[in-house]
Structures are given as C-alpha cells and as structure tokens.
Amino acid sequence: MTFGKIILRNKCVVLGSPTTGKTALTQLFHSDGTQYAKTYAMTLHCDTSLKPITIPDTQFTVDLYIHDIGCSDLFAQDWVKYTEGATSYMIVYDVTNADSFKDVGKWMEIVSRGAQGVLVANKTDQTSRRVVSTAQGEELASRFGLGYFECSAATNTDVEAPFYYLASTFHQAFMDACQIFERGV
Amino acid sequence: MPAQENLALASAGAKISMATSWHLVHKAENTIDSNNKTFWVTTGLFPHELILTLPQVVTVRKIIITSMKVARWTVESSVAEKPQLFEPFTEQDVEDADQSIQTVTLLSSNPETLARHLRLIIAKGHAPFTSVHKVIVYGDPVSSAG
Numbered sequence: 001m002t003f004g005k006i007i008l009r010n011k012c013v014v015l016g017s018p019t020t021g022k023t024a025l026t027q028l029f030h031s032d033g034t035q036y037a038k039t040y041a042m043t044l045h046c047d048t049s050l051k052p053i054t055i056p057d058t059q060f061t062v063d064l065y066i067h068d069i070g071c072s073d074l075f076a077q078d079w080v081k082y083t084e085g086a087t088s089y090m091i092v093y094d095v096t097n098a099d100s101f102k103d104v105g106k107w108m109e110i111v112s113r114g115a116q117g118v119l120v121a122n123k124t125d126q127t128s129r130r131v132v133s134t135a136q137g138e139e140l141a142s143r144f145g146l147g148y149f150e151c152s153a154a155t156n157t158d159v160e161a162p163f164y165y166l167a168s169t170f171h172q173a174f175m176d177a178c179q180i181f182e183r184g185v
Numbered sequence: 186m187p188a189q190e191n192l193a194l195a196s197a198g199a200k201i202s203m204a205t206s207w208h209l210v211h212k213a214e215n216t217i218d219s220n221n222k223t224f225w226v227t228t229g230l231f232p233h234e235l236i237l238t239l240p241q242v243v244t245v246r247k248i249i250i251t252s253m254k255v256a257r258w259t260v261e262s263s264v265a266e267k268p269q270l271f272e273p274f275t276e277q278d279v280e281d282a283d284q285s286i287q288t289v290t291l292l293s294s295n296p297e298t299l300a301r302h303l304r305l306i307i308a309k310g311h312a313p314f315t316s317v318h319k320v321i322v323y324g325d326p327v328s329s330a331g
Contacts, residue, residue, distance in 0.1 A: 006208050009229035010313075059209070065230070087229060087313045114312075174228065174314055177254075178211065181224055181316035184253050184286045 005061045007052075010170045012163075013067045013083045015107040016092035017100040018042065021122040024153035025092065026068040029163050033156050043070040046082045053167040060174075062167035071107075079110050088116045088166045091146070093137075095121050096129040101136070108144055116169045118147040118162040125152040193217050193322040198240030202268045202302065205233045216320045221251070224316040227307060232259075234306040235317065236268045242301045243324035245274075248291040251318040255279050256309035260291055262300035271304050281311040286318060299327060 014022045023043050027035045030049045047068040052061050069075075069082050083089070089111045093100040104119065111117060119141040121132065134150065141148035147165050151158040193199045195217045204213035206228040213235055215223035227233040242264050250258065257278050261271035274293050303322065307315055 004207070004209070007206075007228060011230055063229075085231065170229070170313075177312065177314040177316075178226060180284055181211075181226060181253050181314075181318075182222075184224075184284065184316070184318070 004059070006059055008060060008062045008170060008174050009065065010062050010088055010167065011065045011067065011086045012088045012090060012166055013069055013086045013111065014090045014092065015069055015071060015079075015083075015110060016120075017094070017097070017103045018072050020092045020094040020097065020100045021153045022071070022092045023047065023068050025120070025122060025151070025159055026066055028153050028156060028159050030066065033159070036153065036156070042072055043068055045070050045075055045078060051163070053164065055168060055171045058171070060171050062170050064163060064167060083110055083112060086112055086115050088170060090118050090120055090162055090166070092120045092122050093132070094123050095132045095137075095150075096123055096126045098131050101132045101140070104140060104144075116166060116173070117144070118149055118165060119144070120162050121148070121150045123152060123154065124150045125155045125157065189323050191219075191321045192239055192243060192324055193237055193320045194219055199322075200238050201235060202238045203234070203236040205235075211316070216317050221319055224318040227310070227315045229313055231310055232306050232308050233315070234304055235320075237303045237305060237320060237322070238268060239301055239303075239322065241326050242299055243322070243326050245293055245298050245300050245303070245322060245324040246296075247323050248303065248305075249321040249323075250289050250291065250305070252279070252287050252289070252316060253285075253318075254281070254310050254312040254315040255287060255289075255307050255317070256281070256311045257307070258289060258291060259306040259308045261304040261306070262293070262298055263302040263304070264299050265301065268302040268304070271302070274298060274300070274303070276308075300324075
C-alpha cells in the first residue's frame with residue numbers, strides 16, 4: 001500500500017481563566033476563521049471539536065481533539081476528568097486582565113506532566129488597555145517550558161499559530177518515539 | 186506434551202483482523218511476522234487494540250507480548266467464527282522499561298479458555314505512543330485430535 005495519510009491523534013485541552021477567549025480562539029480556529037461568537041456564553045463543562053492538521057511535506061495528519069474546558073469554578077470538580085490523557089494543552093490569558101495572567105500557574109497544576117504546552121496571550125488588539133507585556137508573557141512561558149504566542153481572536157490575528165505549533169511538536173514526538181522503538185532491545 | 190509452537194504467525198495462517206492505527210511501515214502485521222525488529226506503532230491516545238485471528242480454535246496456554254511504553258494490557262477472547270462476542274481473558278499492568286522492550290506473559294484466569302480471536306487492548310501507555318514488536322501465542326488446537 002502506498003496511499004494514505006498516517007493519522008496521529010492528539011488530545012488538546014484549552015484552559016485559562018473565564019472570559020479570556022478560549023472558546024473564541026477554538027471556534028475561530030476550528031471554522032478556519034468564519035465563526036466568531038459576537039455575544040458571550042459561558043462554556044458549560046467541556047466543548048469538544050476535531051480539527052485535522054496536515055503536516056506540510058509529509059504524509060502525516062494530526063487530528064487535534066480540542067477540549068475547550070469551562071473554567072468557571074462551577075466545574076472545578078470536573079477539570080481533572082476533562083484533562084485526563086491529554087497529550088497537549090493551551091493556557092490562555094487576556095493581556096488586558098492581570099488576574100488572568102496571575103492564574104496561569106494554577107492551570108499549570110491541572111495539566112498532565114509530560115504533555116506539550118503553549119501559553120497564549122489573547123486580545124492583543126486592545127493595545128490601550130493592555131496591562132501584561134510581551135516580555136512578561138515570554139518570561140513566564142520560558143519558566144514553565146511552554147511555547148509563547150500572542151493573538152487576537154477579535155481581529156482573527158495569528159489564531160492558528162499555537163495550534164499548528166502543538167500539531168508540529170506532536171508529529172516530531174512521534175518521529176522521535178519511532179526511532180526509540182527501532183533501537184529497542 | 187507437544188513442543189511449544191507459536192500459533193500467532195502469519196506463516197502459520199494467523200492474521201490481524203483489525204487494528205486501531207495504521208502506519209505505512211510500522212503496520213499491525215509486523216507483530217506476527219516472526220521478526221523481532223519490526224513493530225506496530227500506536228499513533229496517539231488510548232485505548233488502542235489489535236484483533237489477532239488464529240487459523241483455528243485453540244486452548245490458550247499463554248500469550249507473550251514484547252512491547253515498549255505499554256502501561257496496561259486488557260485481553261479478551263472469542264470462539265466465534267467472526268471476531269465478535271468477546272469475553273474477558275485477562276488484564277495486566279506493565280511497568281515502564283524506559284527505552285527497553287517490555288516482555289509480558291499473559292495467562293487466562295481460566296486455564297481452559299478457548300479462543301479463535303484474541304483482542305489485545307492497550308488500555309494505557311507510559312508515553313503518548315507505544316509499540317508492539319511481537320505477539321506469541323502458545324496453545325493446543327481443539328478441532329483436530331492431535
């Protein structure tokens with residue numbers, strides 16, 4: 001058989017304080033920029049969506065099973081259940097909301113160790129209201145060993161980049177794992 | 186007592202009826218090709234499973250599996266003509282062997298277990314991806330008086 005895509009499956013959980021734009025980012029990415037919720041509706045429990053991402057110049061597709069988790073304290077007892085088995089995660093904060101930035105450490109405690117993560121600074125279009133700088137974001141990301149990304153769901157700017165990064169990192173992890181399996185004795 | 190013979194060999198008529206992941210090179214059939222170097226790779230998330238179909242119904246004495254990064258095996262068996270109507274065979278946790286191969290021996294809780302099909306389920310992994318290098322099944326055919 002010479003045809004066919006090799007499909008890698010990656011469960012990605014999206015965490016971060018309420019109203020930081022997790023659902024807007026997820027829906028915008030999932031719909032290729034066509035769906036943006038104009039009114040706020042709190043995510044209840046967990047919304048899931050599947051997004052296949054083709055890795056350029058390979059025969060691999062990463063199926064990203066995105067779990068957009070309701071991060072209101074109402075659902076705190078279920079967070080461990082929703083994040084179980086995740087192979088990647090995205091922690092979102094709002095650059096106009098210092099508290100959401102302070103909470104990043106709290107979300108780090110929930111994610112499974114060994115998974116790949118990114119820190120996403122959202123709402124960068126709000127330049128005059130911004131209170132968390134790029135340098136602060138980068139510093140925190142490097143302290144936690146996360147990739148750092150800035151974006152704006154409202155203006156659909158750079159929303160895909162963190163998802164592509166997670167897919168690409170997962171593909172690389174698979175290639176590395178295969179090398180270890182080939183050497184195994 | 187006949188000499189122990191691996192029944193899970195493609196050359197002896199065994200086949201893989203189903204696998205939950207596909208890779209061009211590291212395919213499921215590599216687990217029954219009598220080559221230790223080749224392997225089947227799982228491609229993310231758990232559970233993953235293989236259904237191994239033997240040429241005939243046998244009394245399964247034991248199953249030996251070599252793998253990497255598997256954390257838990259759950260095995261079911263079936264005597265049906267088609268791979269369906271599975272019943273529990275055994276479950277076993279497997280310790281991480283880091284970058285070495287794990288060798289696991291699985292015995293049925295009931296020594297008289299008959300099987301035509303074995304469903305080998307990787308319930309959990311120690312890493313996002315796991316490999317299965319070889320599946321060996323020892324047992325005695327029941328259909329012919331041998």
